[in-house]
Structures are given as C-alpha cells and as structure tokens.
Amino acid sequence: xxxxxxxxxxxxxxxxxxxxxxxxxxxxxxxxxxxxxxxxxxxxxxxxxxxxxxxxxxxxxxxxxxxxxxxxxxxxxxxxxxxxxxxxxxxxxxxxxxxxxxxxxxxxxxxxxxxxxxxxxxxxxxxxxxxxxxxxxxxxxxxxxxxxxxxxxxxxxxxxxxxxxxxxxxxxxxxxxxxxxxxxxxxxxxxxxxxxxxxxxxxxxxxxxxxxxxxxxxxxxxxxxxxxxxxxxxxxxxxxxxxxxxxxxxxxxxxxxxxxxxxxxxxxxxxxxx
Ligand code: BTN
Numbered sequence: 001x002x003x004x005x006x007x008x009x010x011x012x013x014x015x016x017x018x019x020x021x022x023x024x025x026x027x028x029x030x031x032x033x034x035x036x037x038x039x040x041x042x043x044x045x046x047x048x049x050x051x052x053x054x055x056x057x058x059x060x061x062x063x064x065x066x067x068x069x070x071x072x073x074x075x076x077x078x079x080x081x082x083x084x085x086x087x088x089x090x091x092x093x094x095x096x097x098x099x100x101x102x103x104x105x106x107x108x109x110x111x112x113x114x115x116x117x118x119x120x121x122x123x124x125x126x127x128x129x130x131x132x133x134x135x136x137x138x139x140x141x142x143x144x145x146x147x148x149x150x151x152x153x154x155x156x157x158x159x160x161x162x163x164x165x166x167x168x169x170x171x172x173x174x175x176x177x178x179x180x181x182x183x184x185x186x187x188x189x190x191x192x193x194x195x196x197x198x199x200x201x202x203x204x205x206x207x208x209x210x211x212x213x214x215x216x217x218x219x220x221x222x223x224x225x226x227x228x229x230x231x232x233x234x235x236x237x238x239x240x241x242x243x244x245x246x247x248x249x250x251x252x253x254x255x256x257x258x259x260x261x262x263x264x265x266x267x268x269x270x271x272x273x274x
Contacts, residue, residue, distance in 0.1 A: 002069070002153075002175040004049055012182035018045040019185065026068075028055040031129060031147035034075040038133070038143045042077060045189070049074040049181065056149060058127050059116060060260070064149045065158060070167075072177055075147040076185065080196050083140055084132060085239070088256045089206075091116050091130045092240035093191055094146050096208045098126050101183035102150075105176055108168060111214035113269040114233070114242045115256040118150075119214055122268040123166035126150040148184065152177055164268070210236045219264035220244070222254065230264060 006021040013019060020042070027033050030048040032055075037046055050073050053066035066073050078090060095112045102110050102118075110120045118126035127149050132141035151157075151167040191205040210216070215233045222229055222244065231244035234251070241253040242261075263269055 002177050004051060004072075004177055004181070006049075008178040009182045009185075012179055014186050015189075018189070019047055020045060021047045021049065024048070024050045026050060026052045026054065029053055029057050029147075030073050030075040031057060031131060031145050034077055034145045034147075035131065035133065038077050038145065044077055044079050047074060047076040047185065057129060057147075058149075059129055064127060064129075065151075065154075065161065065165075066149065067154065070151070070153040070155075072148065072150040072152055072181060074181060075145050076188075077143055077145060078192060078196075079143045080141070080192070082196065084134065085255070087130065087132050087141055087144060088115065088240050089196060090144050090146060090192075091128055091256065092209045093196065093205050094128045094130065094148060094188060096205050096212060097184050097188040097191070098128070098148060098150065099212045100187050100208070101180055102168065105180045105183050106168065110212070111269070112209065112212040114213060114215045114236070114261065115240065119269050120166060120168065124164055125166055125168055146188070150180070152180070206236070206238060206240060209240060214269040215242065215261065218269070221262045221264055223260040223262070233261075 004023050006023050009021055010016040027050040030050050034048045052068035053073050056064035056066035058064045098118050099110045102108055110118050113119050116128040117124050129147040130144055132144045135142040153169050154167040155170050157165055213236055218233050220231055220233050222231055231246050233242055234245050235243040237243055237253050241255045243253055245251050
C-alpha cells in the first residue's frame with residue numbers, strides 16, 4: 001500500500017534539514033492549514049500533506065476532488081521578497097516543478113495549460129492554487145501558500161469531471177507518491193532559491209514553462225468576468241503572462257488574475273509530445 005510518509009520523503013529530498021513536513025490522514029484543505037501555520041510564524045520549507053481533503057479548493061472558488069489515498073494534496077510555504085505582481089511566477093514555477101517531477105519519476109509526458117493546470121493527453125491531472133497574504137505595505141506578499149493537487153491513481157472520476165480530468169495512472173502500479181512529492185519539492189525550492197528568492201535576472205524556469213505550454217499557438221477563448229473574446233495564444237512573457245493576438249491584429253499580455261481560457265476547437269489542450 002502506497003502510504004505518504006514524512007520519513008520517506010525526507011530520506012529522498014536533497015536537503016532534509018530545510019523541511020518541516022506534516023502528513024495528515026484527513027484535513028479540510030492543506031492550504032487552509034498551511035496558512036494558519038504561516039500566520040503563526042512557520043518558516044519556508046513548511047509542508048502540509050493530506051491523504052484526503054474534505055474541502056479541497058481550486059481557483060475561482062472551485063472545489064478540488066480529493067479522495068483518500070489516490071492523489072497528492074499538498075501545500076508548502078514561501079516568503080519571497082517580490083511584488084504581488086511577480087507572484088504569478090510562483091504558480092508558473094510550481095507547474096514546471098510538477099511536469100519535471102512527473103517526467104523524472106514516471107517518464108510520463110505532461111504539459112501546462114496556462115496558467116496553473118497540468119495536462120496529460122488532453123485532460124487535467126493536476127491543479128495549482130497559490131494564495132498570497134499581503135504585508136502591511138499592501139504591495140508585497142508576507143507569505144505565499146503553494147497548493148498542488150495531483151490525481152495519481154484515481155480509477156473513478158466523478159461523472160461531472162470525467163470529460164475534462166484524468167489521472168496519471170488508472171491503477172496503483174507501484175509506490176510513487178513519496179518519491180514524486182520529494183522530487184517536486186527539490187525542483188521547486190531549487191529554482192526558487194536560485195531564481196526568485198535572490199531576485200536574480202536569470203530565469204531558466206520561464207524557458208521551461210514555455211517548453212511545457214500546451215496553449216501557445218492555439219486559438220483560444222478568453223473569459224474575463226462577464227466579457228469573453230477570441231484570440232490566438234502566441235507566447236509567454238518573462239513574467240509568465242500570456243501573450244495573445246486579437247482578431248484585429250493587436251497583441252495583449254494577459255496576467256493570470258481572474259481569467260479563464262478555453263480551446264476554440266473544442267478538442268481540449270492536448271499536446272503531441274512523446
Ligand atoms: C485548481 O485546479 O484550480 C487548483 C487546485 C489546487 C488543489 C490543491 S490540493 C492541495 C491544496 N489544498 C487545497 O485546498 N487546494 C490545493
């Protein structure tokens with residue numbers, strides 16, 4: 001039986017003394033719990049993982065299906081010296097970390113649907129929820145909770161999401177969740193330390209984000225509040241915003257904010273990588 005264990009994860013990560021990993025059988029939401037710990041002064045490297053969430057949350061007020069023992073539901077803490085506008089990079093970095101870790105541990109190819117979803121063969125397998133709590137200056141975040149949910153072994157997707165969501169595996173092939181969690185943490189905090197926490201100009205994870213994008217080159221429908229428009233996604237900016245071309249030829253950078261994008265061809269955001 002594949003049981004998530006802090007001990008096993010700590011045996012696998014590169015820098016075990018950096019982490020404080022708490023594993024629960026059940027919690028409402030690992031992100032809610034992590035934010036409570038952060039408000040009480042928890043340091044970077046604090047990680048909350050649950051085998052099941054009773055109130056898993058996604059972006060835009062959606063819920064995240066989190067049944068027992070078949071997924072990864074985890075949240076971890078960063079306290080970066082960046083502006084709130086730059087916080088979108090944390091979401092992008094988490095998405096790259098998920099794709100890279102899945103490739104390293106399972107060999108399975110995945111791609112990123114801007115800005116925070118990870119897809120396998122045209123269906124979502126992972127979602128990322130980053131939540132910032134602002135400092136007193138109202139400009140920079142006091143801390144950011146990075147919440148990652150991955151469908152690892154779900155054989156039965158609820159009917160409502162079966163068309164759009166899938167799982168890395170449909171059965172439990174072997175114990176991989178501890179290794180996958182360790183790899184995600186190593187990759188995320190590795191890039192974070194070298195490229196975000198130190199405000200370096202070198203941003204190789206943005207290149208990775210561009211490589212994994214399954215949206216670039218696609219015709220999309222952009223939904224922003226009550227308005228929606230059609231566009232072509234033509235690239236990803238240095239700040240991980242999405243560059244689109246409108247029907248009249250104008251180009252526009254979209255920041256993650258409250259935007260949803262959908263494929264125009266109705267085929268989903270698939271990709272052709274092996
Ligand atoms: C999305 O699909 O919009 C984001 C989903 C994020 C789900 C993860 S699971 C761990 C963490 N705790 C939560 O309540 N949400 C995130």
